[in-house]
Amino acid sequence: MSKPAMQLVKLKKTIGKKPIIKGLDFEIQAGEVFGFLGPNGAGKTTTIRMMVGLIDITEGDVLIEGKSIKTDFKNAIQHVGAIVENPEMYPFLSGWKNLQQYARMVEGVTEARMNEVVSLVGLGNAIHEKAGRYSLGMRQRLGIAQALLHRPSILILDEPTNGLDPSGIREIRKYIRNLAEKENVAVIVSSHLLSEIELMCDRIGIIKNGELVAIENVQSVETEESLQEVYIEAEPLAPAKTYLETQLANKIGVTAKELSLSVKREEIPAILKKLVEQGISIYGVRVLQATLEDKFFDLIGENTIE
Amino acid sequence: MNLIWNEQIKLYAQKSTWVMFIVILAIAIGGGFLTKFMGEEADFKEYGDNWQTELQEENAQLIADMEKDEFKEFTNPPIIAENNYHLENNIKPKPYDGWEYVLENSFLSSLISLFTIVVAAGIISNEFKWGTIKLLLIRPISRTKILFSKYASVLIFALTLLIFLLVTSWIVGAILFGLNGLNPSIIQHQSEDFVQNGVFGEIVEAYGLSLVTLVMMATFAFMISAIFRSSGMAIGLAIFLMMAGNAIVAFLAQYEWSKYILFANTNLKQYMDGGVLMNESMTLTFSVVVLLVYFIVFLGAAWTAFTKRDIAGQ
Numbered sequence: 265m266s267k268p269a270m271q272l273v274k275l276k277k278t279i280g281k282k283p284i285i286k287g288l289d290f291e292i293q294a295g296e297v298f299g300f301l302g303p304n305g306a307g308k309t310t311t312i313r314m315m316v317g318l319i320d321i322t323e324g325d326v327l328i329e330g331k332s333i334k335t336d337f338k339n340a341i342q343h344v345g346a347i348v349e350n351p352e353m354y355p356f357l358s359g360w361k362n363l364q365q366y367a368r369m370v371e372g373v374t375e376a377r378m379n380e381v382v383s384l385v386g387l388g389n390a391i392h393e394k395a396g397r398y399s400l401g402m403r404q405r406l407g408i409a410q411a412l413l414h415r416p417s418i419l420i421l422d423e424p425t426n427g428l429d430p431s432g433i434r435e436i437r438k439y440i441r442n443l444a445e446k447e448n449v450a451v452i453v454s455s456h457l458l459s460e461i462e463l464m465c466d467r468i469g470i471i472k473n474g475e476l477v478a479i480e481n482v483q484s485v486e487t488e489e490s491l492q493e494v495y496i497e498a499e500p501l502a503p504a505k506t507y508l509e510t511q512l513a514n515k516i517g518v519t520a521k522e523l524s525l526s527v528k529r530e531e532i533p534a535i536l537k538k539l540v541e542q543g544i545s546i547y548g549v550r551v552l553q554a555t556l557e558d559k560f561f562d563l564i565g566e567n568t569i570e
Numbered sequence: 571m572n573l574i575w576n577e578q579i580k581l582y583a584q585k586s587t588w589v590m591f592i593v594i595l596a597i598a599i600g601g602g603f604l605t606k607f608m609g610e611e612a613d614f615k616e617y618g619d620n621w622q623t624e625l626q627e628e629n630a631q632l633i634a635d636m637e638k639d640e641f642k643e644f645t646n647p648p649i650i651a652e653n654n655y656h657l658e659n660n661i662k663p664k665p666y667d668g669w670e671y672v673l674e675n676s677f678l679s680s681l682i683s684l685f686t687i688v689v690a691a692g693i694i695s696n697e698f699k700w701g702t703i704k705l706l707l708i709r710p711i712s713r714t715k716i717l718f719s720k721y722a723s724v725l726i727f728a729l730t731l732l733i734f735l736l737v738t739s740w741i742v743g744a745i746l747f748g749l750n751g752l753n754p755s756i757i758q759h760q761s762e763d764f765v766q767n768g769v770f771g772e773i774v775e776a777y778g779l780s781l782v783t784l785v786m787m788a789t790f791a792f793m794i795s796a797i798f799r800s801s802g803m804a805i806g807l808a809i810f811l812m813m814a815g816n817a818i819v820a821f822l823a824q825y826e827w828s829k830y831i832l833f834a835n836t837n838l839k840q841y842m843d844g845g846v847l848m849n850e851s852m853t854l855t856f857s858v859v860v861l862l863v864y865f866i867v868f869l870g871a872a873w874t875a876f877t878k879r880d881i882a883g884q
Contacts, residue, residue, distance in 0.1 A: 370709060
């Protein structure tokens with residue numbers, strides 16, 4: 265495996281006497297979208313602020329492309345593009361001039377690159393309006409634009425879909441996937457919305473009360489050998505139920521038109537075949553995906569802020 | 571350099587900055603018209619070839635007035651004295667001109683101090699207020715550089731305002747009163763005596779000395795802004811100190827240590843005119859050293875607060 269894009273080493277933060285982050289230890293690889301998930305107050309933003317050097321690290325370190333954010337700030341941070349919390353802009357400058365501010369702070373950002381980024385986030389002509397008149401969604405886009413200006417190898421987005429309309433969310437999601445797959449960027453996305461993260465991330469780290477509770481592979485959740493809830497719309501219903509009960513040890517439930525049962529994914533075709541052989545007509549089959557949500561709640565339990 | 575350029579763009583993109591320039595322009599023009607139409611006639615009088623006789627007649631008239639009017643007993647003697655100085659030294663009095671107007675307007679530097687305080691107080695704390703500080707500090711640039719680009723930006727702004735005041739006063743003065751040559755000399759009252767000075771040097775001295783207070787107060791506001799991240803507090807404290815500074819010094823003047831107070835040292839003019847010193851043990855060098863110490867302490871505190879502290883949520 266190649267060198268990780270970002271590495272958290274026993275990262276701790278104590279404010280006063282209260283430990284806020286109690287030792288985070290994980291890695292993010294290039295080309296991967298990493299979801300940083302946790303309830304409000306779990307320490308997501310504090311961790312992100314430490315990643316970009318906005319706040320001091322009490323103990324441990326963050327290594328970006330192998331460089332410590334503590335001791336080698338300039339060389340570490342130049343690989344990072346980020347939005348921390350809300351994308352705040354100078355309200356009295358146009359979107360374009362806001363971008364210029366940041367373009368002047370790093371070397372090698374050309375006007376062509378600025379245009380490229382603007383069209384990438386789809387701001388179009390609105391870029392020349394004052395940022396004070398932007399909607400939250402537009403500011404979010406501008407925020408992403410400023411984070412991408414200098415072609416960072418790590419992109420950190422704090423709640424990136426916040427305030428975007430559904431089509432905007434889709435676009436951003438597609439765009440993030442694209443960045444990771446085509447340009448090999450490591451993307452860290454924080455959110456408290458599981459459904460969001462589930463759709464765009466490869467791996468999810470779940471944080472609760474300043475501790476990493478679990479790191480999950482998103483794909484594994486979907487293909488896991490766990491039982492899935494299957495609904496079969498069949499006719500006639502009663503004989504079908506009786507038949508399946510004789511064939512399977514499972515408990516079969518009945519609704520108005522459907523049978524419900526929990527089986528492994530690989531068993532489904534065999535069951536359907538048997539039903540058809542019994543002369544039972546099948547009008548529809550649907551599988552209820554075991555979502556991450558169940559897992560998420562299993563892991564974090566009640567959201568109690570210590 | 572780019573950083574300072576960035577700061578200047580942000581500064582001039584705000585309407586309040588332009589209001590400051592407009593206020594100065596308005597006062598320069600308004601003040602000019604006030605002086606022109608409400609000022610003393612005698613100031614604008616153009617004397618002919620036999621100006622000696624004119625001045626003598628004037629003096630005789632002034633003395634006559636003093637006998638009729640008690641009030642004039644106080645106002646007339648200085649004018650007579652000035653006329654006598656002209657006569658004794660054989661200098662023809664010149665009418666009031668644009669140069670003198672520029673010199674008079676140097677009192678407006680306190681207004682510039684005020685505006686500079688407002689800008690210095692806001693330049694850091696506003697980044698916190700807007701939330702943009704987070705985006706600013708995640709660039710590959712050290713916090714120290716960002717801090718000093720902001721400080722340099724404040725000084726450039728103050729200098730720009732001062733030059734703007736000079737130029738507008740000069741243009742307004744030249745149009746309304748005309749100019750007596752390129753560097754006319756003027757007669758000034760100085761510790762019981764009159765002296766003749768080149769107006770150009772006087773202007774440089776007046777504006778230059780005003781820079782001392784200006785820079786010190788701007789640095790002070792800048793420090794408060796960096797420490798407390800609140801522009802209201804920085805503006806309030808700095809303006810209060812600027813206004814009350816002399817009163818505080820006067821109040822504490824009985825104590826020996828009062829000479830170490832910042833405001834006892836900002837008025838360097840006290841060493842130039844040969845006037846009365848606040849404290850006899852004070853010298854120009856002493857004041858400059860005290861000022862420098864304050865200056866370094868202010869900047870040091872601002873630097874420590876800005877580079878060491880966490881940028882946490884609002």
